[in-house]
Amino acid sequence: MAFPTETVYGLGAGVFNEAAVKRIFEAKRRPADNPLIAHIGSLEQLDQLAAEVKPFARVLIESFFPGPLTLVLKKSERVPLIATARLDTIGIRMPKHSLAQAFLKACGMPVVAPSANISGRPSPTTWKAVYEDLNGRIDCILQGEATEIGLESTVVDCTSDRPIVLRLGGVSLSDIETVSPDVEMGGSTDGTPLRSPGLRHKHYSPKATVIITEKRDRPQPTQKSAFIGTSEWGKGFERSYIAKDVTDYAHTLFEFFRECDREGIETIYCEAVPESGIGAALMDRIKRAAHG
Numbered sequence: 001m002a003f004p005t006e007t008v009y010g011l012g013a014g015v016f017n018e019a020a021v022k023r024i025f026e027a028k029r030r031p032a033d034n035p036l037i038a039h040i041g042s043l044e045q046l047d048q049l050a051a052e053v054k055p056f057a058r059v060l061i062e063s064f065f066p067g068p069l070t071l072v073l074k075k076s077e078r079v080p081l082i083a084t085a086r087l088d089t090i091g092i093r094m095p096k097h098s099l100a101q102a103f104l105k106a107c108g109m110p111v112v113a114p115s116a117n118i119s120g121r122p123s124p125t126t127w128k129a130v131y132e133d134l135n136g137r138i139d140c141i142l143q144g145e146a147t148e149i150g151l152e153s154t155v156v157d158c159t160s161d162r163p164i165v166l167r168l169g170g171v172s173l174s175d176i177e178t179v180s181p182d183v184e185m186g187g188s189t190d191g192t193p194l195r196s197p198g199l200r201h202k203h204y205s206p207k208a209t210v211i212i213t214e215k216r217d218r219p220q221p222t223q224k225s226a227f228i229g230t231s232e233w234g235k236g237f238e239r240s241y242i243a244k245d246v247t248d249y250a251h252t253l254f255e256f257f258r259e260c261d262r263e264g265i266e267t268i269y270c271e272a273v274p275e276s277g278i279g280a281a282l283m284d285r286i287k288r289a290a291h292g
């Protein structure tokens with residue numbers, strides 16, 4: 001069953017129900033080596049999932065739960081290996097979206113949920129996007145509004161002696177630094193093995209070619225080209241979205257990609273933004289869409 005959160009829509013199954021978890025991988029066509037995030041409705045559920053919560057992880061929980069932050073912790077024996085792609089760790093997050101909270105409370109157990117899209121496609125930020133990808137493959141969609149943040153949660157590995165950011169998202173690096181100054185960026189691009197298996201896979205891609213553009217480049221509109229960014233000069237493309245600010249840009253990006261696909265757009269120009277706050281997560285997703 002799909003449900004909205006403040007980041008993107010998720011596709012949920014009870015974490016201890018192995019048959020249901022298996023169906024999630026099938027419905028999404030998700031590679032079996034990509035672990036799922038468990039969503040909790042209350043902090044008491046942490047003990048069912050995590051074997052160890054280090055003091056710095058407790059600080060992150062106190063500061064950012066509920067919210068767009070996922071912590072990777074040593075998993076408890078009870079969590080089936082299919083949910084974590086055979087890892088001995090599990091990603092855990094407590095959404096703050098009211099419908100997500102009501103859903104999780106009604107379930108009465110932790111719910112694993114990847115983004116509710118076919119693997120490789122942009123994450124769904126509207127129930128219609130979920131329907132577009134998964135109609136006929138899942139039982140139902142809990143219908144809510146468009147998601148507020150529009151990018152996924154920040155994933156932080158808390159299994160070593162300091163927090164390591166594996167994926168930037170709704171909580172920024174500087175937010176984390178305020179409570180945990182020794183936080184590090186992980187999942188580097190220098191060829192060392194990635195700790196977050198999902199980052200190996202193709203992600204967030206529309207069918208169109210994505211090109212990152214700076215203000216000074218000012219590409220000329222061509223047939224079947226589109227623009228998204230914060231600068232007025234982007235008007236005049238077959239489709240364009242001039243965002244109010246970087247937050248609005250992040251909120252809109254994935255649905256914009258999908259709209260372009262529906263219209264047969266062939267080239268999408270995405271304006272680069274400063275890599276601070278939500279801008280860092282936004283540029284991460286745009287770069288992945290551009291470079292596959």
Ligand code: TXA
Nearest residue numbers: 007009010035036089090091114115152153196197198
């Ligand atoms: O905002 C979100 O996080 C959304 C909503 C639905 O909560 N969920 C989401 O799930 O984006 P998904 O499955 O699309 O992305 C989960 C990411 C993947 O990159 C995965 O590899 C990583 O988290 N991940 C999950 N468990 C992990 C673990 N035990 N160790 C390292 N990385 C993990």
Ligand code: MG
Nearest residue numbers: 114115116123
């Ligand atoms: Mg996903």
